Amino acid sequence: MSTDTATQPVGRYAYDEVDRTFLSQRVAQFREQVGRRVAGDLSEDEFKPLRLMNGLYLQLHAYMLRVAVPYGMMGADQMRELAHIARTYDRDYGHFTTRQNIQFNWIRLEDTPDILERLAGVNMHAIQTSGNCIRNVTCDEFAGAAADELLDPRIHAEILRQWSTLHPEFSFLPRKFKIAISGSPHDRVAARFHDIGLVAHPGPNGRPVFDVFVGGGLGRTPIIGVHLCHDLPEEDLLAYLEAVVRVYNAYGRRDNMYKARIKILVQALGVEQFREKVDAEFAQMNRADYRLEPAIVEGIRARFGIPDLDAPADAAQKLDSDRKADARFDRWVRTNTHAHRHEGFISAVVSIKPDGGIPGDVTADQMDLIADLADEFSFGEIRVTHMQNVVLGHVRKDRLRDLWLRLDGAGLGTPNIGLVGDIIACPGLDYCALANARSIPIAQKLSARFANPELQENIGTLRINISGCINACGHHHAGHIGILGVDKRGEEFFQLTLGGSAENDVAIGQIIGPALPEDETVDAIARLIDTYLVLRNEGEAFIDTYRRLGAASFKDAVYAPA
Amino acid sequence: MPLLENGHVTEDRWAQAIAGEALPAGAVIVPLERLEEGLARPKDAPLGVAIGPDVDVAVLRPALPRLGLVAVTFPSFRDGRAFTQARALREHLSFTGEIRATGTPLPDQYEFLLRCGVTTVQTDRAEDVAVWQQAHEIISIAYQPSVLHERPQGLGLRRFLATD
Numbered sequence A: 001m002s003t004d005t006a007t008q009p010v011g012r013y014a015y016d017e018v019d020r021t022f023l024s025q026r027v028a029q030f031r032e033q034v035g036r037r038v039a040g041d042l043s044e045d046e047f048k049p050l051r052l053m054n055g056l057y058l059q060l061h062a063y064m065l066r067v068a069v070p071y072g073m074m075g076a077d078q079m080r081e082l083a084h085i086a087r088t089y090d091r092d093y094g095h096f097t098t099r100q101n102i103q104f105n106w107i108r109l110e111d112t113p114d115i116l117e118r119l120a121g122v123n124m125h126a127i128q129t130s131g132n133c134i135r136n137v138t139c140d141e142f143a144g145a146a147a148d149e150l151l152d153p154r155i156h157a158e159i160l161r162q163w164s165t166l167h168p169e170f171s172f173l174p175r176k177f178k179i180a181i182s183g184s185p186h187d188r189v190a191a192r193f194h195d196i197g198l199v200a201h202p203g204p205n206g207r208p209v210f211d212v213f214v215g216g217g218l219g220r221t222p223i224i225g226v227h228l229c230h231d232l233p234e235e236d237l238l239a240y241l242e243a244v245v246r247v248y249n250a251y252g253r254r255d256n257m258y259k260a261r262i263k264i265l266v267q268a269l270g271v272e273q274f275r276e277k278v279d280a281e282f283a284q285m286n287r288a289d290y291r292l293e294p295a296i297v298e299g300i301r302a303r304f305g306i307p308d309l310d311a312p313a314d315a316a317q318k319l320d321s322d323r324k325a326d327a328r329f330d331r332w333v334r335t336n337t338h339a340h341r342h343e344g345f346i347s348a349v350v351s352i353k354p355d356g357g358i359p360g361d362v363t364a365d366q367m368d369l370i371a372d373l374a375d376e377f378s379f380g381e382i383r384v385t386h387m388q389n390v391v392l393g394h395v396r397k398d399r400l401r402d403l404w405l406r407l408d409g410a411g412l413g414t415p416n417i418g419l420v421g422d423i424i425a426c427p428g429l430d431y432c433a434l435a436n437a438r439s440i441p442i443a444q445k446l447s448a449r450f451a452n453p454e455l456q457e458n459i460g461t462l463r464i465n466i467s468g469c470i471n472a473c474g475h476h477h478a479g480h481i482g483i484l485g486v487d488k489r490g491e492e493f494f495q496l497t498l499g500g501s502a503e504n505d506v507a508i509g510q511i512i513g514p515a516l517p518e519d520e521t522v523d524a525i526a527r528l529i530d531t532y533l534v535l536r537n538e539g540e541a542f543i544d545t546y547r548r549l550g551a552a553s554f555k556d557a558v559y560a561p562a
Numbered sequence B: 001m002p003l004l005e006n007g008h009v010t011e012d013r014w015a016q017a018i019a020g021e022a023l024p025a026g027a028v029i030v031p032l033e034r035l036e037e038g039l040a041r042p043k044d045a046p047l048g049v050a051i052g053p054d055v056d057v058a059v060l061r062p063a064l065p066r067l068g069l070v071a072v073t074f075p076s077f078r079d080g081r082a083f084t085q086a087r088a089l090r091e092h093l094s095f096t097g098e099i100r101a102t103g104t105p106l107p108d109q110y111e112f113l114l115r116c117g118v119t120t121v122q123t124d125r126a127e128d129v130a131v132w133q134q135a136h137e138i139i140s141i142a143y144q145p146s147v148l149h150e151r152p153q154g155l156g157l158r159r160f161l162a163t164d
Helices: A017-039 A044-052 A076-089 A109-121 A154-164 A234-251 A262-269 A271-284 A294-301 A315-325 A327-336 A364-377 A397-409 A439-449 A453-459 A518-535 A542-549 A552-559 B032-039 B057-066 B081-091 B107-115 B129-137
Strands: A056-058 A063-067 A073-075 A093-096 A102-107 A179-182 A196-202 A208-214 A226-233 A337-339 A345-350 A361-363 A381-384 A390-396 A464-467 A481-488 A491-498 B028-031 B047-050 B067-074 B098-103
Touching: A017 A044, A017 A109, A017 B129, A044 A056, A063 A109, A073 A076, A076 A093, A076 A102, A076 A109, A076 A364, A076 A381, A093 A364, A102 A109, A154 A179, A154 A234, A154 A294, A208 A234, A226 A234, A226 A271, A234 A262, A234 A271, A234 A294, A234 B081, A262 A271, A315 A327, A315 A397, A327 A337, A327 A345, A327 A397, A327 A453, A345 A397, A361 A364, A364 A381, A364 A390, A364 A397, A390 A397, A439 A464, A439 A481, A439 A518, A453 A518, A481 A518, A491 A518, A518 A542, A518 A552, A542 A552, B028 B032, B032 B047, B032 B057, B047 B057, B047 B098, B057 B067, B057 B081, B067 B081, B081 B098, B081 B107, B107 B129
Parallel strands: A179 A196, A464 A481, B028 B047, B047 B067, B067 B098
Antiparallel strands: A056 A063, A063 A102, A073 A381, A093 A102, A093 A361, A196 A208, A208 A226, A337 A345, A345 A390, A381 A390, A481 A491
């Protein structure tokens, strides 16, 4: 397949010499900082925020490097470089994160400048994947492809990436700051669980306008974001975000890191008073300095490669007959694809959640295969999803079965997207210094228990999220079934929450009762699901049955085994 | 470290007010609590004020025409409130005098300080001035507007930073 312009990567911003110069300067800067740390001119306390702003964490056993995948988009060449890094500097694998990034868990500090240099060679970096700054901006994994999309949010995601990069005023905020952007009426970015969530749609003059949500988040204090601004004009996007983040930088708490997120400030002031402060800041800004002119937006849009969506007239027909001829393929199409805006194309989701596997872990060989398949089937474009899976966005319908055969042959054809097996889990006590419990083994046991694809499809849409501590990196509050690891006198226990959602029906899950011992947790969830299967109305999803009947109907199943 | 201006060592012509003592006759920086006392001096006596990170710079508005310097402070390099104060002084209050960063900012924050409108840095840190100069020169490209009004490069958000 050919792309419209050979030099421009499909679906993401094309770097030029200026952008590459910036990246190489950033690498040189970090190398110099590591040098000062090694020489003792920087204390660990001083070095920490500098390394965090280059994505380097110190975990339980080793350094972890989190590489930015801006708005989840990367190219096949970049994926191959990640595979190389996994082989050379890590233990042959990487891990896709819920912020659409990839992290390597076994990195040596002294190798990091070299790794960053290799990344810069393919226009990648680890800038602001950690630290108290504006983090990687996340986006709809079906952006620019989805049939239900109103506008492609990636152009503005790129604008926000650039604007937030080494922002002089906002690099030492009270706490981290996460922005998500969607251009679809169906929220696939958890807009209301972000510090700022932006939902874009076309405005009256043909330019985009944005609904702005602020102060959402999970963590220790889960809060649903409030609606701050209706139909913000595109030209004011940067000015308005500057105003919001400024109010946060000036007034956000710095005395207690657990009370330092913007959500706590919004709650403390109340939305009206918070909005007054933002409006006052916005009103006195030199707005001309921050105006996002259509010419700037179009200049950045012109740097995005566009896929040449040309499919044979009978592509859809071919897919229909392929599905009729192969029941396994048909099931995978039902569970692992998403409708494309072009009738001859479809988006395919590659599950990185094999039965009994570790959610989001991908080997170097799998990375290479995904890169090859992206080149062959989807214009070299790869998307990392916030569910820790991978999307090939533009696959011709008549070639979908060929793609599936290749995936299936490599163990990447698990048909479980949106089902029980599509679990989000944090790294937990296997890696993380903060964790109280191991999230991964619970995810593996659940995934193995429900491996039968017929059973999974019969159970239907079910989001399970597992966090190893109250920092909630596994987003347990947002799961239909949330699982939180807690420590009880040195033993791992797991607390269940029910009824959460990060989508349009956004809700925070409620604790159903006392935490369960590790060895009873998977059985309890199995009984919970059995109860749902008995109680559900025809065609009713778990979350809807739960909402109709309430927690009481499920509590007995969890705590009173037959 | 000596006083730093645009990456170079410069002479400090300002005296600090000493607690419990009368203000000297020449250029002096007073804490915000002694601003009235400073303003009571002759109108041509150079006056600066030092503010804490929790101060809304709007309180300086009436006094600003008389002020030649505002000192903002970093109690810790992690506390970024002074960035917002400096930028607001330039952008909202159109302050054109010296903005001095005090406390313990890191050399790695130097470019951020300059782009928020800080002109001089006075810290107790021990680094050689060369580390600060290097921090100023190492990155030459930025991706957002600042109070220094660097000219955008092409159609986009990028701009080149001055490194002299």
